[in-house]
Amino acid sequence: MAFLISFDIDGTMEFGDPPGGVTVEMVRRAKELGFIVGSCSDRFPSWQKQVWDSHGIPVDFWVAKHMLPDVKARFQAERYVHIGDRDIDRQLAEQVGFHFWWDYEAVAEPWLAWLAWLDDQR
Amino acid sequence: MPKQSPIPDELDKPFYDACNAERLVAQYCTSCRRYQFPPRPRCIRCGKDTAVEWRPLSGRGRIISRVVVYDTPTSSLIPGQPFNVAAIALDDEPEIIMLSHLPGTPVDQVPVGAAVEVIFETTPATGQKVPEWRVIA
Amino acid sequence: MPHPVVPREWFRNKEGLGLWEGRGKVVATGVGTSPTARRWDEKPETSMGALTILAIRKAIADAGIAPEEIDGLVLTPESTTGISKDPNTPPPPGWEKHFKMASFPQAGITRGDIDWLLLNMPELKNVKFMMNGPICMSVSFVAAAEAVARGLTKTCLVARGWHNLAGRYYVGVGASALNTASGRFKYSSIWGLPACGTTAMVFEEYCRKYGKSHDQMANFVVTSRRNGLMNPDGYYSQHRPEMITVEDYLTARWIAKPANIYDNDLPIMAALAVVFTTPERARDHKQKPVYILSHGQTRPESMGVVPTLEQWERSTDRMGRILYEGAGVGPDDLDFENMYDGFTLFHQFHLEGLRYAARGEKRGYALDLYETDISIEGPNPVSPSGGNNGNGRTRWWNHRDSILQLQGRSPSQIRKKAEIGVSGAPMPDSCDALIWSAKPPV
Missing domain, CATH: 3.40.47.10 (Thiolase/Chalcone synthase)
Incomplete structure (x- = not known):
């Protein structure tokens, strides 16, 4: 059973412009715990990939902000969430059936609770 | 679409009062013999303020262009994205352009060139009515 | 002190005026450009005003002239990211330790200001001609060209800074976030x-x-x-x-x-200054006249x-x-x-x-x-x-x-x-x- 987390970059990630509160370590942890992770941002996809490579995180997707539907089509997951800092992030996420967390909510790594839920299911 | 309620001022109160009475009016310069909109203190062509008066419009027009808004700055309209915004050239003065969400017209299916007629929509915050437009079959 | 804006009669906004009377009488030489940033980090040395000062000094150096030779300054005060018109909006704490204060408190932050520049650039001691070219630096270029051609200034700086503060300046904030709309934008913003x-x-x-x-x-x-x-x-x-x-x-x-x-386009922090002068004076400038x-x-x-x-x-x-x-x-x-x-x-x-x-x-x-x-x-x-x-x-x-x-x-x-x-x-x-x-x- 998989969970998918999509991260916006500018205003969300610590390396964004402006910097957000979500750290590279949080993403790395999510990846290591088995989440499907990637970015969905207004930055060029090729740049997104480069940045994740530079941090040594083998992300599963790196797409333009409006490509969440493609991400959903590509990956089977129990839950999908997008994290961003703008109303447009929220709208694009919710239109395609993603859960949405604001950047400031995400700094608590609420997705970790899903693992507990998964344990309960087992 | 929950539009912002425009707050009339001294200059455009006649326009918004007319909207509340479901009449469409615009400023007309009797010297230049042409309309102008939005309202201005004087005619933008000849500069006279004494020649400008309010006149009724037919409420008919034609769609000359359109966009589809996907990322609006206006908070109240975000939930309705994407939405149409059409440019309406008035029959009375085709260089006067008004805007419309074209209620009832599906997104990205705006019939450019089609005839439209004015309707009036009540904005939620104050109840002020504003002109909207619908396609005439 | 309010400075004049470029007079309308200087504009060439209709046909039939013939060759421009200033044709061949004014040239550009030195160019100075500041570093850029996406948004202001609220440090005095990276403010729009500081960037403008830097650009001006670079333009003067690029022209290879002494600051004392500058006798004119034309500036565009506004950016599309919002000029402050509020005389009660204070500058950040400690601002006054870094810059001399002009009468308008947001000078050098969200607003270009000739007085503020001259207060903080004591080397520009001979500036006599001062003018604002509103809204766009293109207007300032025109104003300076006319001023030099008309003999009102011999060596004139044209300057403009852009600011972009933290956060977003119009999307979902301020007037866009209200459920009412006022002022001149009400005819478009409600759509x-x-x-x-x-x-x-x-x-x-x-x-x-x-x-x-x-x-x-x-x-x-x-x-x-x-x-x-x-x-x-x-x-x-x-x-x-x-x-x-x-x-x-x-x-x-x-x-x-x-x-x-x-x-x-992407709003940024940046400033530019250019030196305008007469062809005669440009002979002593380092850069080729344009x-x-x-x-x-x-x-x-x-x-x-x-x-x-x-x-x-x-x-x-x-x-x-x-x-x-x-x-x-x-x-x-x-x-x-x-x-x-x-x-x-x-x-x-x-x-x-x-x-x-x-x-x-x-x-x-x-x-x-x-x-x-x-x-x-x-x-x-x-x-x-x-x-x-x-x-x-x-x-x-x-x-x-x-x-x-x-x-x-x-x-x-x-x-x-x-x-x-x-x-x-x-x-x-x-x-x-x-x-x-x-x-x-x-």
């Missing part, structure tokens, strides 16, 4: 058009009339970014050196279809909430005729065009008004031209500066590059010989433009 919406609407009308498509913009956008990335002073080359691809553009997110995210052959103005004639294609075509046609009449040159004399691109989708209106690289066409040819070789290496360089699209929002990269091209030192130097070029900004129906020349008029 929710983003800033690019008007341009997108006229572009749509253009495409429909001439049978063109948004996809045809791709080479223009890619080439502009390429040109901009050659400029070491540009925002993208300094901070985001990655290149856009045709695919990036064609698959980009719509903002107001047919305008996508890359049809919009002559101003003419200038022209258009102002909106719009009768509705948004302009129409017809109005923009009429306006840009008139600009072309005014410029060429004043300069005594024609479209075939242009070696490049650096008209504004601060929405990419209106650049072609400027270009077609000038009949740049037209082969007999009057209108509706620019998007086809974009699909040819419009690079700096090609026969018809389009926006060799890269403009806002290639460098970040300033409305002056184009003017700066026109001067550098004609001095032969542009970082994106066109390969053919650059002898005459044009630049202007901002909107198709509200524009100030200049024709520049590497040589004096004959």
Whole structure:
């Protein structure tokens, strides 16, 4: 059973412009715990990939902000969430059936609770 | 679409009062013999303020262009994205352009060139009515 | 102290005025550009005012003259990211320890201010001529050109800073977040058009009339970014050196279809200063003089909430005729065009008004031209500066590059010989433009 987390970059990630509160370590942890992770941002996809490579995180997707539907089509997951800092992030996420967390909510790594839920299911 | 309620001022109160009475009016310069909109203190062509008066419009027009808004700055309209915004050239003065969400017209299916007629929509915050437009079959 | 704005009678906003009387009497020499940033980090040394001071000092040094030789200063106070008009908005704490304070507290932060600059640049001790060129630096270039040509100043600085504060300046905040709308924007804001919406609407009308498509913009956008990335002073080359691809553009997110995210420019922090002087004085300047052959103005004639294609075509046609009449040159004399691109989708209106690289066409040819070789290496360089699209929002990269091209030192130097070029900004129906020349008029 998989969970998918999509991260916006500018205003969300610590390396964004402006910097957000979500750290590279949080993403790395999510990846290591088995989440499907990637970015969905207004930055060029090729740049997104480069940045994740530079941090040594083998992300599963790196797409333009409006490509969440493609991400959903590509990956089977129990839950999908997008994290961003703008109303447009929220709208694009919710239109395609993603859960949405604001950047400031995400700094608590609420997705970790899903693992507990998964344990309960087992 | 929950539009912002425009707050009339001294200059455009006649326009918004007319909207509340479901009449469409615009400023007309009797010297230049042409309309102008939005309202201005004087005619933008000849500069006279004494020649400008309010006149009724037919409420008919034609769609000359359109966009589809996907990322609006206006908070109240975000939930309705994407939405149409059409440019309406008035029959009375085709260089006067008004805007419309074209209620009832599906997104990205705006019939450019089609005839439209004015309707009036009540904005939620104050109840002020504003002109909207619908396609005439 | 309020300073005069450029008098309307200096404008060349109608046809029939003949050759510009200042033709050959004024030149540009030194150019100074500040570093760029995406947003202000609230440090005094990176404020818009500090960047402007830096740009001015660099321009003076570039011209190879002493600051005492400057006797004129023309400034554009406003940025599209919001000028403060509130005399009660204080500067950040400690601001006064770094800068001498002018009467307006936001001077140097969100507002360019001549008094503030002079207070903080004691080396500019001989400035007697002072003028504001409102809204766009193009207006300041025109004001300075007229002032030098009229003998009101011999060596004049033209300066402009741009600020971009933390956060977002109009999306979902301030007036956009209210459930009511007031002031002059109420006729458009209730419809929710983003800033690019008007341009997108006229572009749509253009495409429909001439049978063109948004996809045809791709080479223009890619080439502009390429040109901009050659400029070491540009925002993208300094901070985001990655290149856009045709695919990036064609698959980009719509903002107001047919305008996508890359049809919009990115607000930044940056400042530019340029030295204008007489040809006689320029002999002692370090840089080659670039002559101003003419200038022209258009102002909106719009009768509705948004302009129409017809109005923009009429306006840009008139600009072309005014410029060429004043300069005594024609479209075939242009070696490049650096008209504004601060929405990419209106650049072609400027270009077609000038009949740049037209082969007999009057209108509706620019998007086809974009699909040819419009690079700096090609026969018809389009926006060799890269403009806002290639460098970040300033409305002056184009003017700066026109001067550098004609001095032969542009970082994106066109390969053919650059002898005459044009630049202007901002909107198709509200524009100030200049024709520049590497040589004096004959």
